[in-house]
Amino acid sequence: MSDIDRADEHARQHPTRVALSRPPAAEVDAGADIVLKVKVSCARGCDLRGREVEVVAPDGAVAGRSPLTDFADNDNETTEFAFVAPDEVGEYSWTVVFLKDHGKDLVHEEGRLPITVRTLAHDTSLAVWSVPSPIVIEHPFRIQVGATCSAGCNLSGKEIQILDEAGASIAHATLGDTPWEGTRALYWTDVDLVAPGAEGSTSRSIAFAPTELRLPHGGASARFGFETVKPPQHWVAVKVVQKEVGTPVEDAQVRLGVYFAYSDAEGVAKVAMPPGTYSLDVLKTGFDAPSQVLDVCDDVTVEVELVVVPPENPDAHWLFDPTKSR
Amino acid sequence: MSSNPQGPNPVSRRRFLKTTVANGTAGIAAAAAVGLHPKEAEAADIKWDQTADVVVVGAGVSGLACACAASDTGASVIMIEENFDIGGRGIMSGGSIQLGGGHSLQKKYGTMDSADMIFADWTRHDHPASRYSDRDVVRKFADENAATFEFLLAHGVQFTGREEDGSGASTNAGRTYQTVEWHIPSQLVAPHRGRNGSGLVRRLEESARKAGVKILLKHSMTKIIREAPLSGRVLGVTARTGGKDINVRARKGVYVGTGGNCGNVNFRRTFDPRLTEEYQQACAPYARQSGDAEVLAMAIGASLWATALQTNESGAAITKTAHIGCQWGYGQLVIETDSPIFHLARATGLTVANWQDVIMVNQAGKRFWNELDGSYNFIAAAMAYNGDPNKLNGGGPIWAIFDADAVVRERWNPTPPNVDPLYFASGATLKELAANINNPYQKRPMPGAVLQETVERYNSFVTSGVDSDFKKPKPGFKIEKPPFYAAWATPILHDSLTGLRVNTDQQVIDIFGKVIPGLYTGGESMGGLAQHGLGRDLVSGRLAGLHAGKSSPSST
Numbered sequence: 001m002s003d004i005d006r007a008d009e010h011a012r013q014h015p016t017r018v019a020l021s022r023p024p025a026a027e028v029d030a031g032a033d034i035v036l037k038v039k040v041s042c043a044r045g046c047d048l049r050g051r052e053v054e055v056v057a058p059d060g061a062v063a064g065r066s067p068l069t070d071f072a073d074n075d076n077e078t079t080e081f082a083f084v085a086p087d088e089v090g091e092y093s094w095t096v097v098f099l100k101d102h103g104k105d106l107v108h109e110e111g112r113l114p115i116t117v118r119t120l121a122h123d124t125s126l127a128v129w130s131v132p133s134p135i136v137i138e139h140p141f142r143i144q145v146g147a148t149c150s151a152g153c154n155l156s157g158k159e160i161q162i163l164d165e166a167g168a169s170i171a172h173a174t175l176g177d178t179p180w181e182g183t184r185a186l187y188w189t190d191v192d193l194v195a196p197g198a199e200g201s202t203s204r205s206i207a208f209a210p211t212e213l214r215l216p217h218g219g220a221s222a223r224f225g226f227e228t229v230k231p232p233q234h235w236v237a238v239k240v241v242q243k244e245v246g247t248p249v250e251d252a253q254v255r256l257g258v259y260f261a262y263s264d265a266e267g268v269a270k271v272a273m274p275p276g277t278y279s280l281d282v283l284k285t286g287f288d289a290p291s292q293v294l295d296v297c298d299d300v301t302v303e304v305e306l307v308v309v310p311p312e313n314p315d316a317h318w319l320f321d322p323t324k325s326r
Numbered sequence: 327m328s329s330n331p332q333g334p335n336p337v338s339r340r341r342f343l344k345t346t347v348a349n350g351t352a353g354i355a356a357a358a359a360v361g362l363h364p365k366e367a368e369a370a371d372i373k374w375d376q377t378a379d380v381v382v383v384g385a386g387v388s389g390l391a392c393a394c395a396a397s398d399t400g401a402s403v404i405m406i407e408e409n410f411d412i413g414g415r416g417i418m419s420g421g422s423i424q425l426g427g428g429h430s431l432q433k434k435y436g437t438m439d440s441a442d443m444i445f446a447d448w449t450r451h452d453h454p455a456s457r458y459s460d461r462d463v464v465r466k467f468a469d470e471n472a473a474t475f476e477f478l479l480a481h482g483v484q485f486t487g488r489e490e491d492g493s494g495a496s497t498n499a500g501r502t503y504q505t506v507e508w509h510i511p512s513q514l515v516a517p518h519r520g521r522n523g524s525g526l527v528r529r530l531e532e533s534a535r536k537a538g539v540k541i542l543l544k545h546s547m548t549k550i551i552r553e554a555p556l557s558g559r560v561l562g563v564t565a566r567t568g569g570k571d572i573n574v575r576a577r578k579g580v581y582v583g584t585g586g587n588c589g590n591v592n593f594r595r596t597f598d599p600r601l602t603e604e605y606q607q608a609c610a611p612y613a614r615q616s617g618d619a620e621v622l623a624m625a626i627g628a629s630l631w632a633t634a635l636q637t638n639e640s641g642a643a644i645t646k647t648a649h650i651g652c653q654w655g656y657g658q659l660v661i662e663t664d665s666p667i668f669h670l671a672r673a674t675g676l677t678v679a680n681w682q683d684v685i686m687v688n689q690a691g692k693r694f695w696n697e698l699d700g701s702y703n704f705i706a707a708a709m710a711y712n713g714d715p716n717k718l719n720g721g722g723p724i725w726a727i728f729d730a731d732a733v734v735r736e737r738w739n740p741t742p743p744n745v746d747p748l749y750f751a752s753g754a755t756l757k758e759l760a761a762n763i764n765n766p767y768q769k770r771p772m773p774g775a776v777l778q779e780t781v782e783r784y785n786s787f788v789t790s791g792v793d794s795d796f797k798k799p800k801p802g803f804k805i806e807k808p809p810f811y812a813a814w815a816t817p818i819l820h821d822s823l824t825g826l827r828v829n830t831d832q833q834v835i836d837i838f839g840k841v842i843p844g845l846y847t848g849g850e851s852m853g854g855l856a857q858h859g860l861g862r863d864l865v866s867g868r869l870a871g872l873h874a875g876k877s878s879p880s881s882t
Contacts (some may be wrong), residue, residue, distance in 0.1 A: 127810075
């Protein structure tokens with residue numbers, strides 16, 4: 001019998017129990033941190049601060065460890081700590097272990113708790129923006145496309161594909177090195193395309209299937225659309241003014257069918273369009289204007305008067321107006 | 327043989343209770359010896375910690391009016407208020423008071439008005455806000471409008487003198503006047519936003535304190551004490567403060583005006599089962615709208631009344647939120663960073679100038695209605711079942727979804743303290759955004775693929791100019807430029823438009839149609855009149871205070 005065994009025989013022995021204050025997520029990205037918080041309680045309510053817990057893999061390797069730092073209500077707790085999940089997708093088990101602790105005349109028994117976590121391929125997702133519309137048939141145009149990984153992995157240099165409505169690849173581009181402003185890890189690129197030769201609504205999709213990354217990543221897709229139109233023949237100038245005072249209104253959105261433009265400092269929005277009959281609408285916060293119909297068969301200038309919409313009376317909600325109740 | 331069925335020399339019940347309650351010495355056995363019902367004897371066995379003629383529970387608008395009116399009669403008054411300060415929702419209101427009937431300010435402006443005109447407005451058959459009114463209550467309300475306005479002037483309330491337009495009156499009488507905001511900034515709860523209601527409640531508080539009204543803050547009513555569970559007089563209330571209970575006796579009457587019930591999830595669902603826990607209420611976190619008056623009065627037999635007023639979908643019972651990305655985004659109410667309750671409110675919110683700049687989705691990531699609509703049709707769609715089999719009632723959270731371009735157009739700064747991280751999320755893509763929504767009422771993760779599909783579809787409507795799903799007029803702006811944002815935009819509750827049954831003296835009526843002696847209510851704790859806010863609160867509170875103050879003290 002070893003000296004330690006003899007000592008055990010004579011020392012008091014307290015059982016311990018291991019539990020989780022904060023269990024790890026059931027699923028995490030492969031290679032990501034697995035975060036947990038552990039508590040250990042002694043059957044006799046001992047303060048075990050300073051001792052450690054370990055997270056042990058089936059092969060005995062220690063994946064993580066943390067000291068017990070808090071003691072309250074007979075529970076000893078670690079702070080939140082993390083260990084790294086395996087790089088491969090799968091289900092993995094570890095054991096959280098409070099090691100047998102030998103003190104003077106007192107032994108705290110080992111405590112164990114199994115945990116299981118599934119690792120997933122990193123989720124990727126896409127954004128596509130600056131899609132112009134309408135676009136003249138067979139004209140070139142540029143869009144911006146970005147991809148991000150749920151774990152923030154560096155995707156620079158990876159390829160994205162643009163597909164037509166039949167799923168055929170019509171363009172590809174490589175993600176740049178710098179994430180898009182305001183994002184953690186949206187790697188992006190410009191993509192140059194050409195509008196189809198027929199008028200109408202066009203839909204395109206984007207496919208992203210990253211390869212050659214250290215960690216497994218899933219693919220992503222997104223869609224975007226635009227209107228294709230005949231080449232313009234005329235200019236339509238819309239002058240937007242405030243009714244009753246006649247002052248120009250800047251930054252009003254002028255819509256003529258599927259055409260958009262914004263009024264400048266002089267209140268003028270210019271749109272190049274093919275001939276046709278269009279619904280003319282003007283949008284500006286705080287203003288209103290009725291829709292009109294405009295026949296375009298030559299260059300034309302039209303004035304639209306916006307009526308100020310008074311700010312909502314906060315108390316008007318409940319003050320009923322007899323003229324509106326019927 | 328004695329001719330008295332109680333036996334020779336009977337001790338009168340009244341004299342017994344009067345003596346023993348005053349001394350706090352009654353015992354059940356002693357009471358039983360003189361023929362008292364055991365439960366009645368319990369009421370007599372109470373140790374009173376404080377006593378006044380009139381006890382007012384709730385130091386909001388109606389409670390303060392009641393306290394001032396009761397003081398005017400010479401009655402002593404104690405106020406019980408659960409909050410750390412007075413004012414209730416009134417201190418956060420805009421201070422627009424709808425009172426008419428031909429008072430002095432109307433005369434100054436040459437406005438023709440009368441009690442009859444008010445009565446006609448609030449009993450008209452062709453509007454849902456008025457046709458379900460209790461006309462007895464409305465008649466008294468109309469008759470007392472002018473006198474209540476003069477009462478306010480007499481108690482120091484100041485008005486801006488600006489008459490608001492004549493909406494709200496079939497005869498187009500200008501009837502809404504705004505109070506002057508309170509002049510001491512440190513005593514404002516919602517500074518910088520024209521919350522002139524502070525000028526109403528602080529002036530009434532000032533007047534009440536001058537008259538000797540005692541205001542017990544951080545005292546929360548837990549029980550209305552009645553002689554017997556469903557009969558007898560109301561004797562006082564029990565209130566909890568600092569973990570201890572105290573009993574406050576009311577010789578003449580108890581007024582319960584705890585601000586309505588929108589904040590009581592269980593109670594409000596009495597009228598509308600859709601109103602589950604995710605729906606917040608205006609003026610929280612300052613004023614709870616706990617429903618305490620209603621619940622505790624009903625526990626001693628009080629009746630509800632005119633409940634049709636709550637669910638006829640008129641007025642401001644449920645509203646579209648105006649400030650997104652914070653927990654409480656009602657209307658014009660923004661809690662600024664220097665408010666004494668900002669640490670509770672946690673964010674100012676992002677005020678939406680143009681609902682074209684966002685789309686709104688439910689917790690499943692789907693659009694559900696035209697975002698430009700703020701009617702009850704919008705509210706109903708927001709509260710519709712969204713497919714969660716574990717939560718059939720309520721619509722769950724509603725999120726405003728927008729992009730970086732919308733931030734520029736709206737001139738927002740979508741960072742704390744303007745947004746609350748629990749009620750706001752951002753992401754580089756729409757899928758990432760959905761994964762980042764982490765809110766206690768979002769019971770299931772929003773599917774990222776669904777949100778992406780929703781936005782892609784909406785963007786196609788912008789391109790074509792036609793919203794095929796919900797007919798949003800002229801959908802103006804795509805949501806396409808990262809980063810993307812999700813901001814809490816769940817409908818928010820405001821008015822309690824039904825409550826306890828009262829007579830024209832504001833005495834509470836029980837389920838048997840009888841007055842509960844010694845119990846009064848008003849404001850948003852009463853039923854019978856659905857006029858929003860301050861006018862109703864003030865008239866009802868004042869009437870209750872006058873009646874209670876003039877009533878005979880309890881001889882028990």
